[in-house]
Amino acid sequence: MKIVNSSISKLDGMSLVTGKAAYTDDIAPKDALLVKVLRSPHAFARIKNIDTTVAERVPGVVCIFTYKNVIRKPFTRAGQCYPELSPYDKFLLDEYVRHIGDDVAIIAAIDEKTATRAMKLIKVEYEVLKPVLNIKEAEDSIPVHPEEDVFTNIEVGYNRVKNIVAKVDFSLGDMEKALKDSKIIIKRSYTTQSQSQAMMESQRTYTYLDNYDRLVVVTSTQIPFHVRRILSNALDIPVSKIRVMKPRIGGGFGSKQTVQSEFYPALVTLKTGRPAKIVYSRKEVFTGTTSRHAMTFDITIGADKKGLIRAIDMEGLWDTGAYGEHAQTTLAAAGKKVLTLYNKVEACRFNGKAVYTNRVPGGAFRGFGVTQGTFVLESAINELAKELNINPVAIREKNMIKKGETTPLYNIITKGAGKEPMYMDSCMLEYCVNRGKELISWDKKYPNQVISSTRVRGMGMAISQQGSGLPNIDMASATLKLNDDGFFTLMLGATDIGTGSDTILSQIAAEALGVDIDKLIVYASDTDVTPFDSGAYASSTTYTTGNAVIAAAEKMKSLIVTYGAKYFDTIEENTIFDGKRIYSRNDGQSITLEEFSKKITYNMLHVQLTATGSFVPKKAAPPYMAGFAEVEVDLETGKVDVIDFVGVVDCGTAINPKLARIQAEGGIVQGIGLALYEEVKYTKEGRLITDTFMEYKIPTRMDIGNIHVELAEGFEETGPYGAKSIGEVVINTVAPAITDAIYNACGVRIRDLPATPEKVLHLYKSIK
Structure with a gap:
């Protein structure tokens, strides 16, 4: 390439x-x-x-x-x-x-x-x-929506009178039997805050x-x-x-x-x-506007004494705020894109409910529910490892999904039970864990290092997956137009929101056409001119739109060959296009793409070559990540500093490694904010106190320590040139890795985010 x-x-x-x-x-x-x-x-x-x-x-x-x-x-x-x-x-x-x-x-x-x-x-x-401000009391409170003309297009468990916006339920295996057969059972509760x-x-x-x-x-x-x-x-x-x-x-x-x-x-x-x-x-x-949904989850995990997990049971309550946008989809993602990480279980179950309150509405945020679900599951796995006195890396190596494996849960959640199971042939999670462990010197530093009488460093880790678009739901199209000087216009409905997708999709088009990237002009995001694209969400752009671009490019090459054959007065089988010239095998004649495009436009044939390709993903192609954190805790103040964070990401083939690493670094920074700084406070009347950047703190460059990102060299056969997504998976491991690092440093277990100095210090004093 x-x-x-x-x-x-x-x-x-x-x-x-x-x-x-x-x-x-x-x-x-x-x-x-x-x-x-x-x-x-x-x-x-x-x-x-x-x-x-x-x-x-x-x-x-x-x-x-x-x-x-x-x-x-x-x-x-x-x-x-x-x-x-x-x-x-x-x-x-x-x-x-x-x-x-x-x-x-x-x-x-x-x-x-x-x-x-x-x-x-x-x-x-x-x-x-009287406002509804407590999600645990929402079902027994007055309706946030007393009007009767609201409705849902699809049955999602909506009950306006009970303030229930959506329910998500799915399961695999016999939960009660699996728990009964487990030698150790842990039950924990976790909460995450809303996040701007x-x-x-x-x-x-x-x-x-x-x-x-x-x-x-x-x-x-x-x-x-x-x-x-x-x-x-x-x-x-x-x-x-x-x-x-x-x-x-x-x-x-x-x-x-x-x-x-x-x-x-x-x-x-x-x-x-x-x-x-x-x-x-x-x-x-x-x-x-909206923020990340706040949530609370109860989780039960059953395992044998060697750390083989038999059962995972998650029950969640989702604060969707005053309106229900994205409630069902984020809640479902918190289970469907999380529980499939651990495919050795005999049983798993997910029950989730989203309820109305009189708070700022919840909505979409990078990670889209997977971030919350990952915090719950990975925190509980870390606690299980501690109960069993097993290294957190080792317990994951024993239980996590690996290359070439599948889980029946994939078919259940996609309503494809009985069909051919989906195998994770491109999964590089095992490599990510081993490489991350090496990069952060895990064996040397775990679980902690005493720096002084008041400062201790601790280590923590977590794993995660996400999606690459939504199978059988997302759709993207791309159109290529050959212009009269041999350059192409690439028309995209895809939305570049600062990620560099215009650049990435141009790279894919140039590779598929065999031309230099400066031969492409991008025009994007105009509903009158550009073809349909679902939009920049669900980690779909590179994977879904990238495949649409390849489809358009293949059609364009075919058109060039077809009209090249007409130009040379021969058959298509005798015509070759190599990205720069069109050749006739019969007599060795050739013409540059620039001259060819001028001739078919002005002098002969009089045709404008355009080609549109569309793509809908048919299977899950999840990216994976292993995140490792080293933090330092000040035992006198409770302040937590991130010293190092290592993220090893399996995004398949990185179309643009530089932009991929930047995506990963940005997601890790947002994860640090969720873990340590971004605290949401309301008055008892329901007024948001943290409504400016003076009150609502996000991490600055001084707060994020050293971030090291490495991309695993993977290949996803269904992705464009082997690519999977990277935009969202990179935020998910950060909070559980950091909170476990805090525990290993000072014995404080944070189960409700963020881990503010006040919270850490109070809990530390209570266990001394």
Whole structure:
């Protein structure tokens, strides 16, 4: 391979670092109306009366919307393939507000100052209701959604009256027998907090009407095609009347897999015919969008005395907040993409329930539920190893899935029981564990090292898997167009959210065509022009869209050969294309691709060669990771410092090793934040206290220690040139590895994240 598996720089790298790249707000019309949203000060309330008359008289105010003058039609904001598994429980505006930060009114004015002034003049009379703030009490509390016109497209266990959004249940084997036959049984409970995606660019959108009175939506999103469908439903206008475009984007991490800011300016533009824009403040991101779902899990593990695990039983409760977007899918992932790690069990069972509360809604975040499930399972495995006095590496080597193996659970969760089992032929997890152990000097340092009378270092580890797209659900297409000077336009519905997917997919196209990468021009994420793509989520882009690119390239090569044969007046079997020239075997004639493309365009044949390829994944192709942490605990303050974190990742063939390593490093940093720093606090009334970066702490460069990432040299036969995903798996091992390292350092077992200094110190003093 010449271009794939090469660490070329991002195609847009220089424009990004020099400030030339245009983001949504950079290109918004200067005369666009400025849109603001009045948000609820109450966690749960009914609007008894809302008076906008004074606000509407403010000079420069163009329009104000409340629930009284907008269409009432339920929808979901979750960017998922249709029909969505999330309930249709959201309205453009509603009589009820369900969390502090929920939308109450929409104001459009000539500038921000005017919109803000008008917003303050809106008078709202609320009937304040008792909020549901405890997930364990949610089923016995008043309904967060008292309205009767919400619904689900698919049966997921939804029960509005009981505040149940979704249930997930699956099992393998006889759990009771397996536990009875186990010589040791451990039962533990773990909790993880909600976590903000904390991307640099907040949600922002501008809208306008084109020459044909179609709504054009330019937005910072991960899901352009889903945005189009969701807006069509919410605004009750045909999909054909909406065009969605994504410019450069300043990160998403799942936050922009939920439609948020797009509704408000769209509504204003449709009402006024004028361009409109909205830019979320950071506080609005915290209180008015979504975060990682907080959860609590009870887990039971049964094993023999040698550490062979017989049974794993997980029961979870998921806080989905005020709305149910992504509740079922993240909850299901917490079991389906976690329990399949350990394939030697006789029985495993997963029961999960997602419930409404009057908190900020849960949503998509890198790891998408697998992060929470991995923390629970891997923490419990570490505790089991300690109970059995077995090295954590050894217990995993005995129980984890390995290359060429399968588990019946794969077929059960994909509803394919009885079919040919899926074998993990590309699994390099065993290598990842052994290599990570070597890189961090595990045998030398485990379990701890005393640095001084007040500082101790400890070691911890964990393993994880994720997915590479969603089998039989995700779909991607790519179109290649041969232009009149021998270069190609690669049109992608895929969404580059800063990961470098435009570069990676161009590498795949260039490799498949046999051309240099500078012969490719990328045009992406425009629902009018580019072919359909599910979006940048579920770790699907490289794997799913990459395969679509190869399919398009193969078709393009075939077209070049077909028209090359016509040019040489011969048959296709006598025609060869090598990426630079087209040859005729008959007489040795040849022509460069540049000259050929000019001739078929201007002088003969008069044809434009275009080819579209599509791909839907048919089997699981999970990436794997082993993570190893070395931390230092200050016994006087409880402060935990990450000294080293080693991540060895099996992502198959890395299309671009440099970008893959950067993905891994970024995921590890976010995992460190989840483990140690990112604490979410609410008042007893349900107000989010940690709603700015002054209160909500994410790790800085000074907090992350040394991070070492190595990529295993694997190959997945179903992936593009052997590639699997890497974007999400890299966050999952961090928290359980760090918390076990803390235990090995000082004996403190953290079962509820984050491991703040106060928590560590308090627990340390209690065990002394």
